[in-house]
Amino acid sequence: LDHIAKVASSIKVPEFVPKTNVKVQINDNDPPPANEDNDEEDLTKLSASLPAPSSLAGFRLVPVEFEKDDDTNHHIDFITAASNLRAMNYGIEPADRHKTKQIAGKIIPAIATTTALVTGLVCLELYKVIDGKKDLEKYKNGFVNLALPFFGFSDPIAAPKKKLGESSWTLWDRFEFRGDPTLAEMVDWFKKNHNLDVNMVSQGVVMLWSPFVGKVKTQERMKLPISKLVELIGKKPIAPGTTHLVVETLLCDEEGEDVDVPYSLVYM
Known part of the structure; x- marks a missing residue:
């Protein structure tokens, strides 16, 4: 305790000086003070950094075709940066580059071999439709799991009458x-x-x-x-x-x- 008292006595507390630019609401009937903390100075600097309108005469924006798989075009990089800035404005959790690519590209995770197999089975059934086959037993439902592997086929159920x-x-x-x-x-x-x-x-x-x-x-x-x-x-x-x-x-x-x-x- 003596040591604590000695240390405490040696601490010099700075004199309190109230800020002159702060407004305090004295009672509940007074309107709340306006927020003086603004970014006017930063906005002025940003505005000054913009090119003069006269220098943009003839400037034309040309839309580009979105391509998510070409990293050299920086499309995903731009979308990631822009969307995360927007998200932070509204308190939304930012997304990393991979998450952004999945959302922007509407990507459904799949393995190429599975996709090719399913596409082949669908096309096989389409051949039967084009050939005009009416017998329901000629068509098949397919159930596939390449991890097991398992391949199962069954007759489709007729639509209820x-x-x-x-x-x-x-x-x-x-x-x-x-x-x-x-x-x-x-x-x-x-x-x-x-x-x-x-x-x-x-x-x-x-x-x-x-x-x-x-x-x-x-x-x-x-x-x-x-x-x-x-x-x-x-x-x-x-x-x-x-x-x-x-x-x-x-x-x-x-x-x-x-x-x-x-x-x-x-x-x-």
């Missing part, structure tokens, strides 16, 4: 409507050909019609072609070049029971 009156359908089937029919024509078609009542018609996230929209709106919408109805309710034009729309219908039978049906393709 659902009943629709006297016929059946799978997820590959569609109702096709040509000539951009009106909503009323589509409703009448289901009633005439399948004796089903339409309870709702939708396209994507847009509900085109349902009984609860009211009598007036029902009368207005029934007269419109499906494409015009999609634009009206969706409040945006159909993208140029669109040849058809995928429309979903909710149907029920005479007893009011819901009936599963395929999607409808409406060709414009």
Whole structure:
């Protein structure tokens, strides 16, 4: 203790001098003081280091094609530096060069030998499709693990069939409507050909019609072609070049029971 007291007595504490440029909030009712610590001086230096606009007359930026595997073009280096600067601004953990290359190049880790094998098996099945083979047993599912190694093949499972009156359908089937029919024509078609009542018609996230929209709106919408109805309710034009729309219908039978049906393709 004597030694500690001796050392403590020899320490000279500098006199406290408050900073003159610091503002302190005295009570809770006062507005918080503005932050005087800014980088104005640094920004001024950076601004002064930029070339004069007059020296850039005729300067033209030429886009380059991104190539992740050529280290001499420094594309990955630039992306790594720029993205990490952006990340630090928002408190995001920076990524190293390899991680950046994986993200920017959308790389899915794979071994070349496995990729080649899978590609070959897929092409083999495509030959069968092109040859017009209809027998499901002619096609094969492949299960491969080169580490074991293991090669297994099995017959694919047929798509489940659902009943629709006297016929059946799978997820590959569609109702096709040509000539951009009106909503009323589509409703009448289901009633005439399948004796089903339409309870709702939708396209994507847009509900085109349902009984609860009211009598007036029902009368207005029934007269419109499906494409015009999609634009009206969706409040945006159909993208140029669109040849058809995928429309979903909710149907029920005479007893009011819901009936599963395929999607409808409406060709414009």
